[in-house]
Amino acid sequence: MKIPFLRPVVPPDVFCLLPEGITYACVRRGPPAGFAQARYFPFLPNTVGVGASGTPLYTREAVVQSVEAGRRLSEGRLARATALFPDSWARMLPIEMETLPEAEEAVREMVVWKLKKLLPGVTAELSVVFREMTPAGEQKRLLVAAAPTDTLRSIEDSFEAAGVRIGLLLPFSLALFEGLSSTLGSKAAGDYGLLHRSADAFVFLVARDGAPVFFRQRPSDETEGDHDQEVRLSLSYYTEKLKGGGLSTVFVHDARGDGISEAFPGKVEPLSGRLFGADANFDERIAARPELLPAFAAVYGRS
Numbered sequence: 001m002k003i004p005f006l007r008p009v010v011p012p013d014v015f016c017l018l019p020e021g022i023t024y025a026c027v028r029r030g031p032p033a034g035f036a037q038a039r040y041f042p043f044l045p046n047t048v049g050v051g052a053s054g055t056p057l058y059t060r061e062a063v064v065q066s067v068e069a070g071r072r073l074s075e076g077r078l079a080r081a082t083a084l085f086p087d088s089w090a091r092m093l094p095i096e097m098e099t100l101p102e103a104e105e106a107v108r109e110m111v112v113w114k115l116k117k118l119l120p121g122v123t124a125e126l127s128v129v130f131r132e133m134t135p136a137g138e139q140k141r142l143l144v145a146a147a148p149t150d151t152l153r154s155i156e157d158s159f160e161a162a163g164v165r166i167g168l169l170l171p172f173s174l175a176l177f178e179g180l181s182s183t184l185g186s187k188a189a190g191d192y193g194l195l196h197r198s199a200d201a202f203v204f205l206v207a208r209d210g211a212p213v214f215f216r217q218r219p220s221d222e223t224e225g226d227h228d229q230e231v232r233l234s235l236s237y238y239t240e241k242l243k244g245g246g247l248s249t250v251f252v253h254d255a256r257g258d259g260i261s262e263a264f265p266g267k268v269e270p271l272s273g274r275l276f277g278a279d280a281n282f283d284e285r286i287a288a289r290p291e292l293l294p295a296f297a298a299v300y301g302r303s
Helices: 060-073 104-119 149-161 172-187 225-240 282-288 292-300
Strands: 015-016 021-028 034-042 049-051 057-058 081-083 089-096 126-132 142-148 165-171 194-197 199-210 211-219 249-254 267-270
Touching: 015 126, 015 292, 021 060, 021 282, 021 292, 034 060, 034 282, 057 149, 057 267, 060 149, 081 172, 081 292, 089 104, 089 211, 104 126, 104 142, 126 149, 142 149, 149 165, 165 172, 172 194, 172 199, 172 249, 172 292, 199 225, 225 267, 249 282, 282 292
Parallel strands: 015 081, 081 165, 194 249, 249 267
Antiparallel strands: 015 021, 021 034, 049 057, 089 142, 126 142, 194 199, 199 211
């Protein structure tokens, strides 16, 4: 099982899995871009279990309410969908490799071996996905996302039992980056940053020409000062180790609502509907349900 990055065809229906419930969205690619439908459904009692890694395990009963509502709202056409989940359920990190085999499965074996060395405390079976990053000198680099296989399998199986096939399954931050990188890259003059802060995770990345240059994931229970320090250290590493030329813009999705300090030099711009030609209700909906922005990105990136 893999956590696939965006595929050529992504359905407009997205289910955002949260610790306490599911947000369903039907994304309208536009014009104007936005949401045809968006609804939140709390989990019914005793429908979600806990896996070996502490991440949720789902049942048909956990998802069926949102699926049935999505089917009604889509006039019965809902058969395939995207599912997104919180960043904290995955470990995302860059991995350096001296060489990369040509066969994807051989690369995967090397990645799994590396993860066992880098994450010795993680014993559960992990599903991994990877993509190439901008090299650092002679070193090849991969951005790797690893999530517990039992949780991913339970997501796919629960929706399948409710009559929906999950075609895309990935963490919120990767949905944001993969879906919006083309648009953000065209609006930024040079390297740009993307910061996604939610209730459970802090992710900061730097991108160049649609590829990640730098990536850092931290837990959200750190204080504002800790995150500021993390940003400063990240920018120093980007400048000194990766020979970065500086960031033109840092795009921010602060789902926690704390605001961003002055840790970033240069222009800091919230991810708003103005960037995507979205409708008048777009920003209001994102403010009410921040998980809708990754849902939008997952579909918008393949419009």
